[in-house]
Amino acid sequence: MKLRDMTELAVRNLREAMLRNSLTTLGVAVGVASLVAMLSLGVGLQQLANSRLTKSGLFDSIFVTPKTNLRGPGGGPPATRQPAAKARPLDADARAEIARLPDVIEVYPQIRFFTEVRFDGKPFATTVAGMPESSKSSGAFDGMQGSFFSSATAEEAILQIELAKELTGDTSGQAAKDPSGKDRMGRGLIGKDLVLRYAERQALPAEGGDGGGFGGFSVVPREKHLRIVGIVETEPASGFGGFGSGRLLIPLDVAETLRAAQINDLRDILRDTPSDKPSYASLTVRVKSPSQVDATEAKIKEMGFGAFSLLDASKSLRIFFSVFDLLLGIFGSLALAVATLGIINTLVMAILERRREIGVLKALGAADSDVRQLFFVEAGVMGFSGGLLGVFFGWLIGRALTLGTNIYLKRQDLPGVDIAAIPWWLFAGAIGFAVFVSLVAGLYPASRAAKLNPVDALRYE
Amino acid sequence: MPTETSATPPAIHLEQVSRQYAMGESAIRAVDDVSLTVPKGEFLALLGSSGSGKSTLLNLMAGLDRPTSGAIHAAGRNLAELSALELARYRRHTIGMVFQSFNLLPRMTLEENVELPLRLAEVERGERATRVREALDRVKLSKRTGHRPSELSGGEQQRTAIARALVNRPQILLADEPTGNLDSATGETIMNLLREIQSAGMTIVMVTHERPLAERFADRLAIMGDGKLLTTSPAQKSGGAQ
Numbered sequence: 001m002k003l004r005d006m007t008e009l010a011v012r013n014l015r016e017a018m019l020r021n022s023l024t025t026l027g028v029a030v031g032v033a034s035l036v037a038m039l040s041l042g043v044g045l046q047q048l049a050n051s052r053l054t055k056s057g058l059f060d061s062i063f064v065t066p067k068t069n070l071r072g073p074g075g076g077p078p079a080t081r082q083p084a085a086k087a088r089p090l091d092a093d094a095r096a097e098i099a100r101l102p103d104v105i106e107v108y109p110q111i112r113f114f115t116e117v118r119f120d121g122k123p124f125a126t127t128v129a130g131m132p133e134s135s136k137s138s139g140a141f142d143g144m145q146g147s148f149f150s151s152a153t154a155e156e157a158i159l160q161i162e163l164a165k166e167l168t169g170d171t172s173g174q175a176a177k178d179p180s181g182k183d184r185m186g187r188g189l190i191g192k193d194l195v196l197r198y199a200e201r202q203a204l205p206a207e208g209g210d211g212g213g214f215g216g217f218s219v220v221p222r223e224k225h226l227r228i229v230g231i232v233e234t235e236p237a238s239g240f241g242g243f244g245s246g247r248l249l250i251p252l253d254v255a256e257t258l259r260a261a262q263i264n265d266l267r268d269i270l271r272d273t274p275s276d277k278p279s280y281a282s283l284t285v286r287v288k289s290p291s292q293v294d295a296t297e298a299k300i301k302e303m304g305f306g307a308f309s310l311l312d313a314s315k316s317l318r319i320f321f322s323v324f325d326l327l328l329g330i331f332g333s334l335a336l337a338v339a340t341l342g343i344i345n346t347l348v349m350a351i352l353e354r355r356r357e358i359g360v361l362k363a364l365g366a367a368d369s370d371v372r373q374l375f376f377v378e379a380g381v382m383g384f385s386g387g388l389l390g391v392f393f394g395w396l397i398g399r400a401l402t403l404g405t406n407i408y409l410k411r412q413d414l415p416g417v418d419i420a421a422i423p424w425w426l427f428a429g430a431i432g433f434a435v436f437v438s439l440v441a442g443l444y445p446a447s448r449a450a451k452l453n454p455v456d457a458l459r460y461e
Numbered sequence: 462m463p464t465e466t467s468a469t470p471p472a473i474h475l476e477q478v479s480r481q482y483a484m485g486e487s488a489i490r491a492v493d494d495v496s497l498t499v500p501k502g503e504f505l506a507l508l509g510s511s512g513s514g515k516s517t518l519l520n521l522m523a524g525l526d527r528p529t530s531g532a533i534h535a536a537g538r539n540l541a542e543l544s545a546l547e548l549a550r551y552r553r554h555t556i557g558m559v560f561q562s563f564n565l566l567p568r569m570t571l572e573e574n575v576e577l578p579l580r581l582a583e584v585e586r587g588e589r590a591t592r593v594r595e596a597l598d599r600v601k602l603s604k605r606t607g608h609r610p611s612e613l614s615g616g617e618q619q620r621t622a623i624a625r626a627l628v629n630r631p632q633i634l635l636a637d638e639p640t641g642n643l644d645s646a647t648g649e650t651i652m653n654l655l656r657e658i659q660s661a662g663m664t665i666v667m668v669t670h671e672r673p674l675a676e677r678f679a680d681r682l683a684i685m686g687d688g689k690l691l692t693t694s695p696a697q698k699s700g701g702a703q
Binding site: 001359454 | 550552
């Protein structure tokens with residue numbers, strides 16, 4: 001029999017015992033729903049973690065240091081490290097060279113210095129960090145009060161909330177604990193000016209006065225007026241590849257023009273590798289995607305710099321989520337396994353009820369394979385319908401979980417997240433799996449139906 | 462009436478056919494060494510008391526059962542040697558079957574019941590509609606195509622079953638007590654229909670225990686008893702077929 005005719009007959013047969021078959025299909029749907037809900041949760045959490053980590057710049061970034069400065073993994077304890085005789089300085093030339101590497105989209109220094117700000121005539125000690133323009137999309141500024149820098153060169157500042165508390169005198173943090181207090185704090189700070197006092201590095205000519213050498217640098221006190229444009233609650237990612245911890249955040253371009261003296265300036269002088277060009281303690285190199293990190297990291301090492309990335313951590317994360325998904329899938333499949341028993345039961349009952357019909361079909365010329373396929377298709381139709389319904393139920397469960405989570409997060413004054421996701425492979429895979437499991441469940445009944453002796457079946461009352 | 466000596470090969474030829482069933486440690490011979498030839502176009506009535514083996518013999522001719530020994534030649538092949546799939550094809554294309562209890566599928570309409578053998582034979586949809594219409598016209602039920610079997614009388618159901626048996630244009634029609642569940646008037650109508658079908662060239666083998674009907678409508682009677690073929694004789698046609 002042709003598949004179309006077979007399917008028509010199967011659907012007609014299923015419609016005849018509507019209640020029983022609907023309940024069986026519902027059993028499959030519940031099984032699939034539990035599987036889909038579990039896996040969509042796993043996938044959603046993985047996507048959430050990936051997107052957060054990707055936005056944070058941790059996994060598409062390489063942390064570059066001068067060879068002698070590498071204190072990251074692989075460097076070994078300081079006592080065992082061989083000091084490089086003439087390490088290549090990590091200066092503007094090196095930065096430009098790294099920026100020219102293929103797949104590199106951004107190279108920026110970590111500018112971070114301890115200094116003083118004056119607000120309302122009072123001095124406050126704090127750490128200033130330069131933020132690249134790309135940090136706007138890192139997710140670190142989601143839900144901030146006010147706005148991000150209006151441009152890369154704007155003389156503006158974003159305050160980390162701890163500093164904001166100090167500036168407003170709310171050292172106990174009481175005002176920041178409720179939304180109205182935060183609004184008040186924002187109104188009291190955003191739009192106002194503060195004065196950044198810092199030490200500018202100025203190069204000195206070499207001793208002997210021939211004018212050609214570099215004789216160190218002097219430190220000159222400077223001031224910069226900055227307008228407060230926002231307050232951010234989280235501390236934008238610090239550490240490798242991040243933007244450096246800082247309580248007063250200013251545009252990176254502005255931070256660079258300050259030429260503020262940093263710790264490595266002093267170190268360069270002591271190590272007798274001074275240069276009149278500013279050198280960087282470290283550079284963060286961002287590539288187009290995490291897959292290009294390895295190759296770029298190797299090229300940077302060839303250039304004579306130390307390089308480190310968190311890609312290995314990303315791989316571990318993927319392995320963790322694969323195992324997590326597998327376990328969720330196994331637990332989710334248990335309900336589907338129970339549903340297969342329902343299919344077997346339904347089809348065995350159908351054989352008993354339709355024994356005579358099977359005899360008639362055989363008398364009319366149906367081969368054993370036709371009868372087998374008919375029951376197989378019936379099992380498949382139940383599996384497909386159950387799968388489709390199950391994916392819908394699973395999606396609903398995922399939405400409900402996301403809704404519940406977001407209500408909770410909103411109460412905690414945190415931005416909403418999507419913790420469940422049904423990618424196309426999960427949609428198709430769940431339906432395919434439901435059909436497959438149903439066909440396996442239909443194997444025994446179909447085989448039993450096919451083997452019925454037509455003479456006995458026709459005699460059956 | 463065609464005779465056994467005609468030059469054309471017979472529709473069915475049975476050679477020392479036996480069918481034995483195991484019943485515990487003993488064996489029951491439902492059909493015992495039966496040899497019989499049914500020429501093409503003949504209307505043969507298999508008569509006998511209950512348990513005489515006539516239905517078993519019909520099932521063997523239909524390829525629904527296999528003989529324990531002997532050969533059944535139909536459509537140029539020995540059914541005893543065919544595989545299950547080949548027997549299914551034989552039932553699909555060579556024979557049509559009519560049962561005492563009609564055996565229509567209750568959830569299908571009359572039209573769908575008649576269409577069923579065509580689906581099994583993988584006949585194209587357009588062709589199917591034509592053939593179903595023709596078959597239903599032949600049994601004069603073309604106006605009740607959308608009805609379900611439960612909405613039809615016994616006679617109409619049997620006519621539908623005959624239409625279903627004919628729709629694949631078989632060479633042989635095998636009928637197992639086709640009038641057994643019908644009143645005498647309706648039974649006579651069905652017999653007239655079978656006779657009409659036979660007159661168009663169909664070979665018919667009918668199992669019945671109603672000798673008068675068989676005498677009136679069949680060409681030849683084969684009497685069975687205890688699984689054996691006791692006698693074959695031409696029908697007397699005392700009442701005459703209409």
